[in-house]
Amino acid sequence: MSETPYFDEAAKSANFERDGQFNIIGVRAFITSCASIADWMDDLYMLLGERFIDARLYLSARRAAKRTVAALLAEFHVPNEPAAKERFFTEFYAAIGWGHITYQLDYAKKTGQVIVKNSFLAQGFATKFTVEGRNVATGQKSDITRCSLLGAYLAAQVSNFFGEEVEMVEKQCAAMGHPECVFEVSHERFSLRGLRATTGEE
Numbered sequence: 001m002s003e004t005p006y007f008d009e010a011a012k013s014a015n016f017e018r019d020g021q022f023n024i025i026g027v028r029a030f031i032t033s034c035a036s037i038a039d040w041m042d043d044l045y046m047l048l049g050e051r052f053i054d055a056r057l058y059l060s061a062r063r064a065a066k067r068t069v070a071a072l073l074a075e076f077h078v079p080n081e082p083a084a085k086e087r088f089f090t091e092f093y094a095a096i097g098w099g100h101i102t103y104q105l106d107y108a109k110k111t112g113q114v115i116v117k118n119s120f121l122a123q124g125f126a127t128k129f130t131v132e133g134r135n136v137a138t139g140q141k142s143d144i145t146r147c148s149l150l151g152a153y154l155a156a157q158v159s160n161f162f163g164e165e166v167e168m169v170e171k172q173c174a175a176m177g178h179p180e181c182v183f184e185v186s187h188e189r190f191s192l193r194g195l196r197a198t199t200g201e202e
Helices: 006-011 034-048 050-075 082-095 120-126 148-162
Strands: 022-024 027-029 100-106 111-117 127-129 135-137 167-172 181-186
Touching: 034 050, 034 120, 034 127, 050 082, 050 148, 082 100, 082 148, 100 148, 111 148, 120 127, 120 148, 148 167, 148 181
Parallel strands: none
Antiparallel strands: 022 027, 100 111, 111 181, 127 135, 167 181
């Protein structure tokens, strides 16, 4: 297997067009700050409630992620073996700024966890983008996990690795003061109550 980082090949396809389009591997994309995403999330949480928004984000992202996982593996001709797939997604998502993924999976039992350091969603909550163009740490800690969207993409990845559908439940989040975000494999059907951990009693 080639040791060339997968994202080096993806970067060759990136095009910034004069008409305002940014394309990578043939897909329209855009760039925004983590803090901006967190601000959007806070507004949605305030209007519609955290559980509803996280549920909708997870379910919709889960559908999109299933297509994305298959498309990326095909685009880069990733070998159909767990180690190769883990390496690919670790490199790819780190390169596009989503965070550094570490898979700790038991393929025989189809269980385990995924650890994400520097989740863009958790960091977006913890920093604000100032008018001077800098990210400034707020020192705030969330009382809820913040990475349901990321969990949906991890669920699609791990489901592909295992060859069966599983979900990923965020058990701890860097936005809550933990050093990293930890997602556990779940074989239970998605439920609103099981989507995230909280610091308080329910």
